[in-house]
Amino acid sequence: MNVEAIVAAVGLEVKCGRESLGREVTGGYTGDLLSDVMGHSKEGYLWITRQVHQNIVAVASLKEHAGIILINGCEPAAETLEKAEAEKIPVMVSVLPAFELSGRIYNLLTSPG
Amino acid sequence: MKTPVGEPKPNLYSESFHIEGGNFNSAGIVSTSIKSILKKLGIPGDIVRKAAIVSYEAEINVVSYAKKAVVNLTVGPGVVRIEVIDEGQGIPNIDLAMQEGYSTADQRIREMGFGAGMGLCNIKNYSDDFHIESEVGKGTHLKMTIQTP
Numbered sequence: 001m002n003v004e005a006i007v008a009a010v011g012l013e014v015k016c017g018r019e020s021l022g023r024e025v026t027g028g029y030t031g032d033l034l035s036d037v038m039g040h041s042k043e044g045y046l047w048i049t050r051q052v053h054q055n056i057v058a059v060a061s062l063k064e065h066a067g068i069i070l071i072n073g074c075e076p077a078a079e080t081l082e083k084a085e086a087e088k089i090p091v092m093v094s095v096l097p098a099f100e101l102s103g104r105i106y107n108l109l110t111s112p113g
Numbered sequence: 114m115k116t117p118v119g120e121p122k123p124n125l126y127s128e129s130f131h132i133e134g135g136n137f138n139s140a141g142i143v144s145t146s147i148k149s150i151l152k153k154l155g156i157p158g159d160i161v162r163k164a165a166i167v168s169y170e171a172e173i174n175v176v177s178y179a180k181k182a183v184v185n186l187t188v189g190p191g192v193v194r195i196e197v198i199d200e201g202q203g204i205p206n207i208d209l210a211m212q213e214g215y216s217t218a219d220q221r222i223r224e225m226g227f228g229a230g231m232g233l234c235n236i237k238n239y240s241d242d243f244h245i246e247s248e249v250g251k252g253t254h255l256k257m258t259i260q261t262p
């Protein structure tokens with residue numbers, strides 16, 4: 001399943017990085033501690049977080065995440081969008097809290113067919 | 114020409130970088146450069162990702178706690194070495210600093226999601242060999258080695 005399909009299925013607002021929405025999603029990780037995400041997430045993951053500052057882009061880029069999803073309708077900082085656009089990393093926003101959003105995406109990624 | 118026994122093998126690549134302490138806006142630039150260099154050298158993806166994690170965590174430590182640092186990247190046959198030498202406050206108790214969850218980070222650093230006490234653990238876990246030395250009031254010296262096939 002690619003990022004675009006998840007955007008449509010859970011109703012995400014895409015803030016930047018549209019050109020990379022075709023990227024395949026291999027899994028997801030939810031967390032706000034950057035070292036935790038650095039240590040435990042993998043390439044191709046969607047990262048679900050409420051951190052909005054520009055340092056999230058470096059983490060997503062170094063870990064080769066498929067995209068970043070901000071929860072609770074949090075708005076990304078302007079520098080975050082600027083850097084993410086340059087790195088071609090989709091930044092998306094969900095109105096859902098982390099628990100519910102993670103559950104829905106988990107179900108999408110693990111449901112057969 | 115044969116390399117005489119005992120003579121070190123030549124490095125394939127080496128470069129030095131500088132990190133400015135306290136500047137969170139530029140945090141990640143050095144690790145991003147290191148990652149891109151290793152990719153261009155044809156280093157396998159899993160090794161590149163390990164080097165990226167190790168260098169990013171070291172970079173964040175410099176930004177959080179030191180005045181400045183020099184990062185030396187060396188790629189030799191079968192090995193990637195990353196050395197980070199900072200000028201800063203140093204670490205009074207390395208054993209304590211190596212414990213997961215131990216952190217001296219202030220509120221500002223924690224609010225950004227740094228300072229969870231996991232950085233040095235990530236560095237150790239993703240390096241094949243890790244050395245740390247520190248002197249209070251002077252700075253910290255990290256040496257990380259990652260083996261390549």
